[in-house]
Amino acid sequence: MLTLDTHTAPRSRASSAPSSGADTAPPVPRPRTSPENLLAALAEMPADAPDAARIRSTLAEIYMPLAHREARRYRSRGEPFDDLYQVAMLGVMKAIKGFDPGYGRPFVSYLLPMVTGELKRHFRDATWAVRVPRKHQEKRTELNRFTIEFTQSRGRAPTTAETAEALGMDTDAAVELIDAATAYSALSLDAPYGDRQEEDTSLGDTLGQADHALESVVDREALQAALAELPARRRRIVLLRFFGNKTQAEIAEALGISQMHVSRLLAQTLDQLHASLMAES
DSSP, X not given: OOOEEOOOOOOOTGGGSOSTTOOOOOOOOEEOSOHHHHHHHHHTSOTTOHHHHHHHHHHHHHTHHHHHHHXXXXXXXXXXXXXXXXXXXXXXXXXXXXXXXXXXXXXXXXXXXXXHHHHHHXXXXXXXXXXXXXXHHHHHHHHHHHHHHHHHHHSSOOOXXXXXXXXXXXXXXXXXXXXXXXXXEOOOTTSBOSSOGGGOOBHHHHOOOOOHHHHTHHHXXXXXXXXXXXXXXXXXXXXXXXXXXOOHHHHHHHHTSOHHHHHHHHHHHHHHHHHHHHXXX
């Protein structure tokens, strides 16, 4: 059973008095356990369980910085950052919903491709391809925000009727809005950039070169997760060898074992890490 820490900081004497006779909202429980344990507990619950909604909300908060970071990678491509952040958070919620701890894979190696995939899909469909009423263009951000919040709290996508009620419109208008939100196509690199079109600057002129270091983010995160799963001694051997630049002889002396034993453990551990990373790719 998942254990939640419900301890909160003590309130001052003045703040403890009731105001206007209103009920005071209960403190939000904070998890004592790791994201992996939260995900494991979530997998055992029905999607509509009250605890499941709280866990999804907690996990979403934990991975908000990751969504923010991934959204920032795409901020120079002509789309509002708030929209990109919402798309990244939608990827986070899809990953939380779809992750199966039974496969034994680290969550981050499932999460990152999901988030970057949502962002790339967004840019694959980046601007309005057909003439869409302005009211629908303005409502798209509101629709995206509602979809994320609903998915986070309920563990499923909203129905058309639920969307219509939340956005204050009838069902036919909601259907029209949802259809309009899919009317996106790729933004031309020859499109004028910004408002000063007289400078003859295109969007393509503003794009930088590919940063291969960024492309390795998924691999680095997966490796970090795989290292965390190693027994303490094997993990220390790898860290000393490749991050501490120690020789096998120096490692053997530090651990009080033979150099041959270090060599054997290192080879076995590298094979294990390689297999783990290949399984995630």
